[in-house]
Amino acid sequence: MPRLSDQQREARREQILTAALHCVARQGFHKTSMAEVISASGLSAGAVYGYFRGKAELIAALADRSIGMVSPALDEAIAADPPPSIPEVLRRAAAAIEELAAAADVDVTRVATAAWAEAARDETVRALVAERITGLREKYAEFLRRRRDLGELEADVDVDAAAQVMLATMPGFIIQRLVVGDVDSESLARGAHGLGLR
Amino acid sequence: MPRLSDQQREARREQILTAALHCVARQGFHKTSMAEVISASGLSAGAVYGYFRGKAELIAALADRSIGMVSPALDEAIAADPPPSIPEVLRRAAAAIEELAAAADVDVTRVATAAWAEAARDETVRALVAERITGLREKYAEFLRRRRDLGELEADVDVDAAAQVMLATMPGFIIQRLVVGDVDSESLARGAHGLGLR
Amino acid sequence: MPRLSDQQREARREQILTAALHCVARQGFHKTSMAEVISASGLSAGAVYGYFRGKAELIAALADRSIGMVSPALDEAIAADPPPSIPEVLRRAAAAIEELAAAADVDVTRVATAAWAEAARDETVRALVAERITGLREKYAEFLRRRRDLGELEADVDVDAAAQVMLATMPGFIIQRLVVGDVDSESLARGAHGLGLR
Amino acid sequence: MPRLSDQQREARREQILTAALHCVARQGFHKTSMAEVISASGLSAGAVYGYFRGKAELIAALADRSIGMVSPALDEAIAADPPPSIPEVLRRAAAAIEELAAAADVDVTRVATAAWAEAARDETVRALVAERITGLREKYAEFLRRRRDLGELEADVDVDAAAQVMLATMPGFIIQRLVVGDVDSESLARGAHGLGLR
DNA sequence: AATGAATGAGACTTCATTCAT
DNA sequence: AATGAATGAAGTCTCATTCAT
The missing domain is CATH 1.10.10.60 (Homeodomain-like)
Structure with missing residues (x-):
């Protein structure tokens, strides 16, 4: 050959x-x-x-990819202009994850779950996943800056800390979805709204 | 014998x-x-x-235990009277996790991470973890009901959905903590406040 | 158990x-x-x-053992009192090797051959084999000292160098025996005598 | 093409x-x-x-070559006229091996070592190595005949047996050199002389 | 003639579990 | 009840060789 x-x-x-x-x-x-x-x-x-x-x-390649697959989906949710409300962005992100999970007879969220666990014990995977997480957070931060500049968040908001919180909801969403099975993008958005997010 | x-x-x-x-x-x-x-x-x-x-x-026993260990810590955070603000409860929950992680030369959050992954592939573990998650969520729901009854949340709030969201932040907090290492209970509370939670 | x-x-x-x-x-x-x-x-x-x-x-254990097995046989040949002539000691050593090779349906000399090759590429084996060789040489040196003290070698003979030469004949004997097949303890002794050794 | x-x-x-x-x-x-x-x-x-x-x-080609490489070196040592003493010939042969070992960033003696081991387990290699050994021995025999004819060996000496012994020293020299590292052409000659060879 | 990707048998080793003592 | 040596299936990976291009 x-x-x-x-x-x-x-x-x-x-x-x-x-x-x-x-x-x-x-x-x-x-x-x-x-x-x-x-x-x-x-x-x-x-x-x-x-x-x-x-x-x-x-394993490293799969871990990287599984988490990386969320990124493009998130882009869309965030890029909308004007920037949607926070519950709406969470809803879109969760909906993207639902779509991803349903697609192509592979549920990538299960792999992501394995990737987090692997990141906790393998330095190579940790570094890759850290990079991915940082990248995703930056997208949320960018979104929040736009909301802030529109006056919908306080001027002195710690955008990075807020992005950490927004991103933090995703693993929990995925886990509850896989393990308990009673959450979906709608309930997530409703819950976020109920907590007072706008 | x-x-x-x-x-x-x-x-x-x-x-x-x-x-x-x-x-x-x-x-x-x-x-x-x-x-x-x-x-x-x-x-x-x-x-x-x-x-x-x-x-x-x-494995099942360890998965159960690792997630179960968070529960008592959360109880305290939530039981306070009057019920603290949402960012404050998140802070306390995260602080409890930090303490747990630092304790006794075993970082249980690493085991929890493994437990989530295992729950995604083993029915027995899944059921145990689901039970734990449901239990934790119920605590959050109880807390939210008390806040609602004090008029600090809208009367028609979907308490269970909101509890899902509150709980959802914890895995993401743990993962970011282990993998990126730049989050702590303070940044979580600050971020939650910045997003408009009260 | x-x-x-x-x-x-x-x-x-x-x-x-x-x-x-x-x-x-x-x-x-x-x-x-x-x-x-x-x-x-x-x-x-x-x-x-x-x-x-x-x-x-x-492999290391086998290499060590295969070469070590020659040692007791040599002891006997050398211990005789009065010390035999050099051709006679070579004959006895070679005879011991022949016996070893014929014994117990395993030809240890083949393993020894593998051990030398392995010693050339593995440090652990090298060290073990070196130790064995040094030990065997010391036996020859001891024998030569006794001959010297009897006046059958020159007084200023370099006993260690001479022992190197005596030992040196053994691998060559084994190899010619295995590979060409036309040498035996008698021919070795006869050859040594023919070269002028006494 | x-x-x-x-x-x-x-x-x-x-x-x-x-x-x-x-x-x-x-x-x-x-x-x-x-x-x-x-x-x-x-x-x-x-x-x-x-x-x-x-x-x-x-492997067969390499085995053949590695042992074959000694031959030309030996020729020189032996061809000298008048024929040198036995210790001197051993010294020259050993010196030739030392030179070979040092040459061209490949130590052929290591390959020879592997060749002997291989000869013990592969018939094809055995035959090739046997041929080489026989050839080398013949050179020694030729040398010894010349010494005998000069009256420096007894008239009825078994030249072939004596050649076996002379050749036999070479593998042992190579092995001690590679494995123990404390022999060289000088010590070999000195030892041979000490044993009474002339 | 030359290339080098692909093959797949087989090498070494681990490890969850058992059971004779 | 406890021990821990033994089991053997199964895992990861290598490597001599082939053959489509």
Whole structure:
């Protein structure tokens, strides 16, 4: 076989990541065996190891991706002009997550859950997830600045702390959704409104 | 040999759980081997298996306990009379978590993180964690009812949805704390206040 | 099972080493798989790994032992009083090696051959083999000192250098024996005599 | 594509063998992977397999070469006229080995060591090494005949047995040199002299 | 002729669990 | 009740070799 183009290589990598995402969504990182990923990817063991040095590297890529997938969805919710109310943004973010969870027969939120746990014990994953979280928070901060500049938040608001709080709701939303199953984007928005957020 | 008293049995169980908590806080559920737990507990393999049917049962007990440990801390925060402001309750809850995390050379929040992930893939754990979450939410709901009755929330507020939102902040707080490391109870309260919560 | 006595442990270790010696004599260290050793030993994989941390440790033990097995045989040859002639000692040493090679359906000289090669690439094995070689050389030196004191060697002979030379003949004897097959203890002694050694 | 000239083919073969020699000197035959040889040779996998049927053939070629490299060095030592004393010939042979070991950033003596071990377990390699050994011994025999004819050895000396002994010292010299590190051509000659060789 | 990605058997090792003592 | 040695299935990864291009 001649040398693969970068594009072809990327496609194969994608193929493996997608297959792995399926497995991990069902069983978590450490109950998913490489054999399962290999079989699901349709490639051979050797081929998979040609794209990922080992399970750790694959886990890191999946952790990064699972959390990264939320980002574009959030962008949309936040970019709207004029900036929606806080409950509305939370609703949109949650709705994006719901959509993500329902999409393509893989529930990425399950993988995200595994990613948080992995971040707590693996420095490489921690750094990747930290980067993602920081990125997401910056989006919320940007949104809040726009609301503040419109006079809908106090002028001296600590935008970064407020962004931390807004982002903080998402893991809890995801967990309650997966584990208890009685929350959705509407209830989240209603609850936020009920607490007095505007 | 003489049957152990219930009290002795309970002490042994505790000994095992404490040892396991140490291991899991460092390595997560699935990177912690039974051999490690056995060695850390100071008991023999056979003894440990006399108290827990297998690793799954041990994991379930640890997941339950790790999340359960937050509950008493929250009680205090919420029970105060008159009911504190929402940012203040969040601050107290977060402070309780900080204390828990710092205590006794085991950071239970790391175990909680593993518990959420496990809940997403194991029905038994899911049920236990769901129960815990529901219990915690009920505490928040109770708190919110008292605030409502004092006229500090609108009369028709959906208390359960609002409790979902309050609880939802905790996992996000824990994760940001472990992974990014730049949040604390003060920033959480400040952010909540900045968003307009009272 | 209750704790094994040191003696029982030692017996098991021996059982594994003996099985491994068989395999290695036929296939060398690196073509012998742990599965083969495990199967030949009659134990389970886990049991074998309870006695040796890994293949490297097993190899080191085998290398050490294979070279160590020559030592007692040499002792006898050298201890004789009055000290035999040099060709005679070489003959006896070679005869001891022949006996060793024929014994117990394992040809240890094949393992020794593998041990020399391994010593050239693994520091741990190198150190062990170096120790063994030094020990053997000291025996030859002792023998030579006795000959010298009897006036059968010049008074100012460099005993250690001479011992190096005597020992040096053994690997070459073993290799020619295994590879060409036309040398034996008699031809070695005859050759030594022919070269003028007395 | 145009057929390569024999000369080009030979150059490529050489390139591969040289690269492989490097790898094997460091890691032995079986810890050297084809991938390493391929990468070190600068060719592609397919190309390498165009010159050697497989790893076994490559090993055989390396074994043959590593032992063969001693031969020309020995020739010189032996050809001198009048024939030097036995200690002197041993010194020259050992000095030739020292030079070989120091040359060109590959220590061939390490490969020779691997070759002996391989000869003990692979019939093809055994035959090749046997041939080499026989050839070397014949050179020693020739040398001894000349010494005998000069009256410096007894007339009825078993020249072949004596050649076996002379050759036998070389592996032991190489091993002690690599493993213990305290022998050199001078100590070898001194020791031989001390034992009474002339 | 050459390339190098892909193959897949098999290597080493771990580990949850059992059970003879 | 307790012990801890033993089990053996299963996990991760490597590597000699092939063959489509």
